[in-house]
Amino acid sequence: MYHRSLDVGLVEQFTLIQRLHRESYPVKQLCCVFGVHRSSYRAWRDRPKRLSETEWRLREHVKSAYELSNGSAGARTIASMVTAQGCPLSRYRATRRMQALGLVSSQQPKHRYKRAEQPHTNIPNRLDRQFDVVAPNKVWAGDITYIWTGRRWAYLAIVLDLFARQPVGWALSLNPDSALTKKALTMAYESRGEPKDVMFHSDQGCQYTSLPFRQQLWRYQMVQSMSRRGNCWDNSPVERFIRSLKTEWMPEIGYRTFEEAKHHITEYIIGYYSQFRPHTHNDGLAPRVVEQQYWNAQKTVAKNT
Template sequence: MIFAAIADWADAKEYSVEFMCAELGVSTSGYYAWRTRPASARARADEALLRLIGVIFERLKGNPGVRRIHAELAAQGHRVARKRVWRLMRGAGLQGRHPRAWKKTTIHGQRPVSAPDLIGRDFTARKRDQRWCGDITYVKSWDGWVYLATVIDLHSRRVVGWAVADHMRTELVTDALAMALRQRRPKGRVTFHSDRGTQYTSNDFARFCRKNRIRRSLGRTGICYDNAVAESFFASYKKELIHTRPWPDLESVKKATFEWIEMYYNRTRRHSTLGYLTPHEYELGFRHIHELAA
C-alpha cells in the first residue's frame, strides 16, 4: 500500500521518490523492485473488471451508482462483491448522478372531490394492469415550459403511458391514459391513483375515467408520499435525462423522452424495488437477478 501511494504521488510529480521513501521508512530499491514486478492475478482481474464496469457505466445513461453497476454485473453472470465494485469505481472516479432539490408543481383543485384514496401508500399490485398511478412534471426549454404526464403500472413499475405537451390542460393526462389503454388493453377495471391536481379533479377527467372503466383514487392534499412512485420516477427522469443538457424546444424533449422511457427506463434501467430487475424482465416473470444469467 505504501509503494502504491508513492507511485501515485510520483506519477503526479508531487514529490520525489527518494524523499517519499525516506519519509515513509521504505527503501528506494524496494520501491523500484515493486514497480517493475509483474501485476498479480488479482490486479489483472481488477483491471479486466474495471474495463467491464466502464462499458456498463457508459451504456447506462443515468451515470449509475455502485448498486446498479453491481446488479448489472450480476445479471451478466459476474459474481463479485459490491465493496470491490465500489473500490474500483471510486479509484476510477466513476460516480452516479444525484437528484436536484424537488420543487412542488401540483395545482390543487378547488372543488370538493368524492374519490377516495384506494392505494393508501401500498404501491404494489399482484398482477399487471390492476393498479396504475400518474402525475405531471415540467421541463424548461428555450421556447418555454414543456410538461410530461405519465401512467405507471404498480406491478412492474413500467411506464405504460405518457404524453408531452406545451400545456397542463386535462387532455395532457387523458392522452397519457389513452396511450396506456391502447398499449395494455386491460381485461378488467383499473385503479388509477393520482394527486389532487386540477387536471385529475376536473369533470372532463371524471368523464374519461367513467367511459373507460377506470376507478379513480386520489391522495391527500399536499402529501407527496401519497403518490411516491410517480414522484420517484420524475426524480430519476430529471436527474438522468433532463438535467444533463439544455432543451431547445418541445420536439427535442418529446424525442428524448420517448427514447429514455421506452428504450432505457422500461427495458434497461434496473430498479431497486424490483430487486434490480428491469420492468420488462419483471413482466417476463423473472423474480431474482441471478435467474438472468442462468
C-alpha cells in the same frame, strides 16, 4: 410630388420612394412617377443592411459575453457584463441584440403553476400506499411534471403500472390541462389491451379532478383513487420515476426545443428505463423484464391446468 426630372441618382430615388411610401403613397404609383421598376426598388429595399462599426462591435461584445457564460446568460446579465467592459448597454438594448443574433438564454426560469379553479371532489385514497401490486394492470398511478424546452415550459404526464413500475402511458404538451392527462391515460389504456377494473391513483391536481378526466375514467371502467391533499408520499412511485428522469437523463439546463424534449424523453421511457435500468423494487431487474417473467409464468400455469 417628386418627379422623374429631379436630378438625383437611383439610390436617392429609392430613398424618396421609401420615404413617400411611409406617408401612405402606393409604391406602384411612386415607381411609375420616378420611372423605376418595382422589382428594382424591392431589391434595394430588401438588401442586406450593413452594420455600422459601432453596432458591429456592440454585437461582438454581446456575443462574447453570451459564449463566456456557456449560453446561460440572459439580457440582464449580458448588459451588466458588457457595461463592465466599458461599453454601456441597457437590458433592453441587450435584448434586441440577442434577438438579432439569435441568442437565447439556456437558464431555466423559475416555474410557477397557475392557480386553477377546480370542482370540489371527495375521492378517497383507496390505494393507501399499498404500492406492492401482485399483477400488471391492477393499479396505475399518474402525475405531471414540468420541463424546460428552450423558450417555455412543457408538461409531461406519466402513467405508471405499479406492478413492475413500468411506464404505460405518457404525453407531452405546452399546456398542463386535463387534455394532457387524458391523452396519457388513453395511451395506457389502448397499449395495455383495454383492461377493466384498473385502479387509477393520482394527486388532487385539477387535471385529475376535472370532469372530462373523471368521465374518461368512467368510460374505461376504472376506479379513481387520490392522495391526501399536499401529501407527496401517497404517490411516491411516480415521484421517484420523475426524479430519476430528471437526474439521470435530462440535461441540467433542459432542452433546446419541444421536439428535442419529446424525442429524448421517449427514448428514456421506452428504451433505457423500461428495458435496461435496474430497479430496486424489481430486485435489480428492469420493469419490462419483470413483466415478461410474469406473463411467461402465467402461460406455464395455463398449460399445466
